[in-house]
Amino acid sequence: MAVVISVENIGKRFSLRHQSAAESYSTLRDAIANGFKRWSLHLAGRNGASKDPLGAEEFWALKGVSFEVRQGEKLGIIGRNGAGKSTLLKILSRIIEPSLGRVRIRGRVASLLEVGTGFHPELTGRENIYFNGAILGMTRQEIKKRFDAIVAFAEVEKFLDTPVKHYSSGMYVRLGFAVAAHLEPEILIIDEVLAVGDAQFQKKCLGKLQEIGTSGRTVLFVSHNMSSILQFTDRTLLLQEGRVLLDGSSEAGVSEYLRIHENSSKVTNLAGKVPWLRIADMSLDQRNMPLGFNRPIRLKLSLELDRKLTGLVIAIGIVNTLGARIVTAKTAIPELPAGVRDIDVEIPEHRLIPGSYFLSLTLSAGREVLFTKDQIIAIELLADSIDDPLLIPHLERGRDRLGCYCSARATWG
Template sequence: MITVENLSKKYIIGHQRQESYSSLRDVIASGAKRILRNLITPSGKGSGDPLHEEFWALKDVSFEIQEGDRVGIIGRNGAGKSTLLKVLSRITEPTAGWVKINGRVASLLEVGTGFHPELTGRENIYLNGAILGMSKVEIRKKFDEIVAFAEVERFLDTPVKRYSSGMYVRLAFAVAAHLEPEILIIDEVLAVGDAQFQKKCMGKMEEAGKDGRTILFVSHNLRAVQALCNKAICLNNGQLVRQGNTQYVVNEYLTGGGGEREVLERVWPATLESSGNANVRILRAQIVPDLDFFEGLITVQTPLRIEFFYRLCVPVDTYSFSMHFMTMSGECVFITGSSHQMVQPGVYKSTGYIPGNFLNTGLYTMKLFFAKDVTNLLYAAGELLVFEVHDIERESGWLGEYPGAVRPKLKWDFEPYTMSG
């Protein structure tokens, strides 16, 4: 059983000024100025520190989860989902409120957590089992199942820092699921795996649920949430806005009960609250009608321009990104992307175009994946933007709803034809 009472988590965000230093003397002088400024203006007095602000990732969240519940946690990017899982996994301490958990917890959060990068796959399996309180004999009984599920037999004695992101996630999920914790916490990290592996994971989680284990599952794939979970929680801006039966919570979310229906632009400062990690930081994303004059409503005829600005923090030999356009129920409409060679750290802008008369009516969202050397994930952002495509008035022709996710207006030739003979 999990009990959460008035849970809040606050971060202090620093807004750094863009300063350039030409020498060590400049660095020392800048640090001295900051110290002197703090001495002159003590904390809590005056007009406050303009370079710091409070950001509440969670605010007064309360709920109970019973043993054996399979709970989906949904909400837009920045809603507080990942922060909640980090608090429940004891990775992050809450600022206020409390959490009571009965049972062993295994967590699979963002790629890179849970394993020691210098240890081999074999060593990490035993390390994670020991952390869960299992004996070597207990771990050994599950060892072959874990390796077979993860499909990493050839790389068992290789340090996991050399694994691709897909291999890493496969092994991490296999360890978390097979070592039989009472509570299994899974973040959107499963999106890294291929479709076949995701299907295996869903089957394993369903099996764990039938065995009476408690599952907390964060995903933007609402179909997966509906298939797996008997309950759901919806977060928005750090607050719990809906909880209960999965179908009810998902329906409310899709009809706007979990926040704004459309998010056509998002801007993040280059701070803790921005979307990203140590590899990539998304600074801004927007979807803009690609027209000289726009009347304010995106229709099936509107050409669209997608722009996103981001900071690449590491050098990459082969850098690529892909954008997945999804319906709000989790169906992938299409995937597009680009790749580039020998990319250095810096701020970049990428722009893509969707022609008019291509998308069908409905609400759409986007997932964005950054990778190096094709297979190694740098960062994945779910539900980056949300936009709605409206129908147009039609005086003739087909007047009902068009089936399918797209309705392209293709060029067709029509001409008389005479059969020979």
């Protein structure tokens, strides 16, 4: 396949000027004086000087980024907030220019970088469809041919002749995505805009993206939803502090992202409620894979015991982001000798829907609580498929699993 996007060592520099409290209010005279200072700075820069008389700080949002995208490829772009993802997409969409490097693009590009990208607020939904199509270089006849499909997908029939300034953010996204997806650009660029829509619309969009991907068109997709990245993209760029940290398969990219940014997936040196027990180490065992829907959750525990422990009960609580405990998994070990004991705990069937959770740990013997701590480790469960027949009933039930119990297994050595 031919290369349709070539990015060669691009960088993007911004100037950040820190305004002091004394400068909070400026006069026309100040504005004119600062204008002359900026002009003198520009001349000084052309002569090799780099000092900024206004005290502006230089910030590189991107630095040394290079990659190629081939026709028909579905490329995911991930990274933490501030990693440079949106800046990169704006450069590829020709909204801003790079400070360094060169970008070559072959083909017609459609971008959906934020809610209502390319919409004129005073125009109606109908007029904006034709307006966006014209921007993409399509004839009125071509737009008219796809008009009904766009309106049906966006589900905004009742508001088609209403100015889009009166649309909700969800309506904006539905119409914006429908226009970008149905007007058949050779290259489609989508930022984290689908997060505004509801779950059903997100699934609908991912299905459309799958259809676009199989049609041979190129898609660049930015998302913080790792499930969407795994479901839709074949290759992923992982950005960190404006640089490409990893360029490889989506599975490798997501695994590395979770490994780097889930800083709370391992804890050490926790004291128990009794002086003779300590948690030397507790960590997730992902077996080089992200956690998925109904895949086993595996934990490694390392206990330091100053004496023999009889009748140990291990309780793992799974808590959602609202702080509600939705699953408690228990297992027991009849006897542990004194010393350092490594314990593997597995929760084989949790049936949790995809999302973010925290793990809590309680160790007890008889009626005595030896150790307890809430939200000790953060985990992210990913969906394996947008049409997983096992997953859909659980997505529909949502909160039905509050307060349930399930079994766990423990082995030690």
